[in-house]
Amino acid sequence: MGLIGEATPEKIWNFLKSKGLSSCGAAGLMGNLYAESGLNPQNLQNSYEKKLGHTDASYTVAVDNGSYGNFARDGAGYGLAQWTYHTRKAALLEYAKAAGKSIGDLETQLGFLMKELTEGYKATLSVLKSAQTVIAASNAVLTQFERPADQSDTVKTKRAGYGQKYYDQYAAGAVSNKKNGGTSNMNVSEVRKKFAARAAAYVGVKEGTAAHHAIIDAYNNHKPLAQGYKVTYSDAWCATFGSKIAIEAGYTDIIPTECSCDRQIKLWQQMGRWCENDAKVPEPGDYIYYDWDDNGAGDCTGSSDHVGVVESCNGNTITVVEGNKSNAVGRRALEVNGRYIRGYGVPDFSKKATSEPAKPAAPAQPAQGTAGEQVYTVQRGDTLSGIAAKYGTTYQKLASYNGIANPNVISVGQKIKIPGNGVHTYTVKNGDSLWAIAAKQLGDGSRYNEIKTMNGLTSNTIYAGQTLKLPA
Structure with missing residues (x-):
């Protein structure tokens, strides 16, 4: 069949x-x-x-x-x-x-x-x-x-x-049955996360095991074989692992396969998908390259020694899945613009997405109260702390303002008065990230989670022209 x-x-x-x-x-x-x-x-x-x-x-x-x-x-x-x-x-x-x-x-x-x-x-x-x-x-x-x-x-x-x-x-998630590797009903952000999850599924695989050999074999069985070189089980295998994930996903049209980091970088450059800026805030599925001889001064342009697949970027912390990390597939955590980052290969995941990104759901529109306050009607699943986060305040303040004796008990349909709290808005520009907005507008990049919560965002993806509410 x-x-x-x-x-x-x-x-x-x-x-x-x-x-x-x-x-x-x-x-x-x-x-x-x-x-x-x-x-x-x-x-x-x-x-x-x-x-x-x-x-x-x-x-x-x-x-x-x-x-x-x-x-x-x-x-x-x-x-x-x-x-x-x-x-x-x-x-x-x-x-x-x-x-x-x-x-x-x-x-x-x-x-x-x-x-x-x-x-x-x-x-x-x-x-x-x-x-x-x-x-x-x-x-x-x-x-x-x-x-x-x-x-x-x-x-x-x-x-x-x-x-x-x-x-x-x-x-x-939806499972692909498409010849081009596309994934049913998934936007770019979801495709990225699913691809990163493929890499993460191998964490713990140790060199010399059957699972490690399967990684090498999958690379060697893919044709054409890069440089005509068949990787051995004793070779360094970080780039081979990254290539294997692309092969497994059916994404070799947007991710070049190579067993050499430097040669893979050249292929990214030929595809027009190389990011020389080592201060880039990456997204899941990006390929991050390292130069262990980087002195930390300026933009690193040296030879690359190692590569991994970005699993996530939360705040200023990048989590990477890497093959050949201490002779196994493992995770590394490092800072955005950290020392040793050589640059990024950025796959064009838009070619694999089959739906537009879902726009973040706005909080239920409150009715206007008096003296500048707002009134919020409690919805099923709401908590006082969650409502407070949406409006840049604390549940203690809301409890006190509304005379709520037990902040753990609110009812669907209950009216919660929201005092004026100095919330202002920001319109997203090209190149913005939540971390950068928090750093510039709030003076602390680590407060990006407050922006996410306040706007009902479920991922770090934002769009040029989007209006975000910012806490005081």
């Missing part, structure tokens, strides 16, 4: 959902498969590569063409679920041959996986179809289906964590 989606995780997610698994069930199963194989259907158990004299690819080819005949009984884990026991491997081989497919074919392995669950693991499948939490589904797969030697609480927590990342990535 063909799998739906661009990236491997997306294809697996869509397949499992089509088989009736709940979102928590699909995520819990995927987290376990990721722990076993890095979601690489051709993954040969790492400890057997040297023993058997095969790589993932050569082992798969040898089994497919019959030149290696000990697939079922060699004891090596293989594929998405790292099938190991001889009867299960023999059944996988028979299933692939009957379908006329490679044993390493993703769709074939997913079909075999469902066959096993349906015929031999009915209790596990029942859990996966009804699970309301990721950890319940994950634990069922771990203890009933995969059954590794180590089933400790540490392992349960780790695998459930992998599953939760897939749940966060796919369960709530």
Whole structure:
């Protein structure tokens, strides 16, 4: 029937959902498969590569063409679920041959996986179809289906964590089935966040593991191979990781793939998407480059040593997801315009968005009171502190002004008088950010959250011409 989606995780997610698994069930199963194989259907158990004299690819080819005949009984884990026991491997081989497919074919392995669950693991499948939490589904797969030697609480927590990342990535948002990598009903800000979440899903992957090898393999399997160079498992891999995320998302038309930071910068420049200003306030999905020899004086224009994907920028703090950080995928926090920032590659995510950004919802329009005060009518879900934040005051002041004895108790339809508090407005200009507005207008960039709350903003995205209320 063909799998739906661009990236491997997306294809697996869509397949499992089509088989009736709940979102928590699909995520819990995927987290376990990721722990076993890095979601690489051709993954040969790492400890057997040297023993058997095969790589993932050569082992798969040898089994497919019959030149290696000990697939079922060699004891090596293989594929998405790292099938190991001889009867299960023999059944996988028979299933692939009957379908006329490679044993390493993703769709074939997913079909075999469902066959096993349906015929031999009915209790596990029942859990996966009804699970309301990721950890319940994950634990069922771990203890009933995969059954590794180590089933400790540490392992349960780790695998459930992998599953939760897939749940966060796919369960709530629209999943793409478009050839160009576009995402249904998502604006630019949402596309950026989803892309950054792809990178964040790999946090914790350590060098030398199956998941690390899967990252390198995904890069090497993408054609054309940059510079014609095949990355090895022992190479530095920060740019390779960033490229892998672009490949996984199907975004190589807006993000250049490279294993060298400096060469990748040149490709950004050729695309007209390089930002030389290391003082830029980045957004999720931007690529940040570093120069560890930067002396901190002026704009850094040296050679780049490292790269990561911006996950978020809150206030003056940038959070970055990086491959090859202490030999793993990890996070780094640094300040805007911090030392060592070389510059930014800025993907044109507008090419992947399919809807206009939602305009921030304005607070309910209050009726005018006397003596310059306003009157706000309490809506369902309101709190006194939330109302106070919208109008740049405190809940204590509102409670006192309105004679409210218990500030934790207000009622829908209740009229709250808002005293005059000196609130003024600001019209957003091109290039503005919430941090910059707070710094310039309020004298403290860290007060940007007050502006967000006061205007009902749910993200840091603002638009030229937008009018913002500012606290006193």
